[in-house]
Amino acid sequence: MANDTSEHPRGYPKAAVIGLGLIGGSVALSIRARHQVHISGIDVHEASLRMAKALEIIDEAHTSIEESVQDADIIIIATPVSKTMEMMDEIARLPLKAGVIITDVGSTKGTVMKKSECLFREKEATFIGGHPMAGSHKSGVQGSRGDLFENAFYCLTPGEEVDGAEVERLKRWLTGTNARFIELDPNLHDLLAGSVSHLPHIVAASLVHQLAELQQHHPVLGDLAAGGFKDITRIASANPIMWRDILVHNRHVLLPMMERWQSDMQTIQSLIEEGDDTGLQRFFSEAKQYRDGLPSKKKGAIPSFYDLFVDVSDHPGVISEVTGVLADHGISITNIRIMEAREDITGVLRLSFRKEADRQKGMDCLEAEQFSVYISE
Numbered sequence: 001m002a003n004d005t006s007e008h009p010r011g012y013p014k015a016a017v018i019g020l021g022l023i024g025g026s027v028a029l030s031i032r033a034r035h036q037v038h039i040s041g042i043d044v045h046e047a048s049l050r051m052a053k054a055l056e057i058i059d060e061a062h063t064s065i066e067e068s069v070q071d072a073d074i075i076i077i078a079t080p081v082s083k084t085m086e087m088m089d090e091i092a093r094l095p096l097k098a099g100v101i102i103t104d105v106g107s108t109k110g111t112v113m114k115k116s117e118c119l120f121r122e123k124e125a126t127f128i129g130g131h132p133m134a135g136s137h138k139s140g141v142q143g144s145r146g147d148l149f150e151n152a153f154y155c156l157t158p159g160e161e162v163d164g165a166e167v168e169r170l171k172r173w174l175t176g177t178n179a180r181f182i183e184l185d186p187n188l189h190d191l192l193a194g195s196v197s198h199l200p201h202i203v204a205a206s207l208v209h210q211l212a213e214l215q216q217h218h219p220v221l222g223d224l225a226a227g228g229f230k231d232i233t234r235i236a237s238a239n240p241i242m243w244r245d246i247l248v249h250n251r252h253v254l255l256p257m258m259e260r261w262q263s264d265m266q267t268i269q270s271l272i273e274e275g276d277d278t279g280l281q282r283f284f285s286e287a288k289q290y291r292d293g294l295p296s297k298k299k300g301a302i303p304s305f306y307d308l309f310v311d312v313s314d315h316p317g318v319i320s321e322v323t324g325v326l327a328d329h330g331i332s333i334t335n336i337r338i339m340e341a342r343e344d345i346t347g348v349l350r351l352s353f354r355k356e357a358d359r360q361k362g363m364d365c366l367e368a369e370q371f372s373v374y375i376s377e
């Protein structure tokens, strides 16, 4: 498949994006936002290419890399990590434009950077590893957004031999992400990502497995699994292939972390067995103290949404009053949840916004209408 009905002619600098899913599509959109560029998209799924073309994320579509990477000024590999490693081998076998920057978006960096040292050292190409530390449990190009990485950390892992000017050149390409770039050693990156993203993902998936097993005996359990359970397991709905690869490529970090996790579980188990009330309370107090101290307004690997809480009295139509105020001011919400809705007590609505600015506007206009509104982390 090769199909070019481009608005952005070939005279422009060229970006090749391999893997047009959530992240490849979002990076392409953010590049488009700040550069006059011809974007060539490569994916094994023709439907993703068609969608990317229809959404004007790419100018031309290919199902293999040969035709489109050779004259590219920047190549972005946005496939699951094991495929990214294969792509790097394939790219290194092709003639490339002198000075091309190659980067990836994978959630692990150690194995990718090791491979890049062997493959690209002798070529007139610069490989700089990348990991935008924001995303979603949804996959696929249809979920792509040019502002997905706004305010998020974007890790870059340049090899030691890479000139600082090349890193700056990559940042300029990616400036439309509006992300906060941070340079990290690849192994340190994997340790940190293992702790804030990969281990929590394993735990979330394991909680879901436990629930699913119990639900076989108690069918009502699925209906009860709302609120907190859904919050902490949301990420378990993510792409299994992507997460399989993350575990495979970060095994050195994750195996000791899982040992540590199991030993923590054993400690708590002993505290319960021994009826150690003080120890149990300390366990939760220390976690609360640390959690309460985490920065709240930054986007992390596990993004905090921009939530607003509204006290509401128990009367019919109260939800539409709140949403009506927001609609009157043109403010969109991404989610709404009733946190407390028992009879005779004041309820709480949790409203989620896409951006901090929307939350602030929402807060101002609801307060002006005498609602009691607050932000709680």
Ligand SMILES: NC(=O)C1=CN([C@@H]2O[C@H](COP(=O)(O)OP(=O)(O)OC[C@H]3O[C@@H](n4cnc5c(N)ncnc54)[C@H](O)[C@@H]3O)[C@@H](O)[C@H]2O)C=CC1
Pocket: 018, 019, 020, 021, 022, 023, 024, 042, 043, 044, 045, 048, 078, 079, 080, 081, 083, 084, 105, 106, 107, 108, 131, 132, 133, 134, 135, 136, 137, 138, 139, 140, 141, 239, 242, 246
């Ligand atoms: N989903 C997320 O929240 C985040 C993901 N990442 C990383 O980004 C990468 C991509 O993840 P997503 O965009 O979420 O996945 P996705 O599943 O939305 O997209 C991956 C795309 O790669 C394509 N693909 C697979 N094999 C291919 C091949 N051999 N040649 C060409 N295309 C191929 C698939 O068809 C798909 O369109 C992964 O390495 C992941 O670790 C990084 C940050 C956040």
Ligand SMILES: O=C(O)C(=O)Cc1ccc(O)cc1
Pocket: 106, 107, 132, 133, 134, 135, 136, 137, 197, 235, 301, 302, 303
């Ligand atoms: O959906 C979420 O909360 C995520 O945590 C998304 C995510 C997945 C993988 C990454 O490497 C970074 C971010």
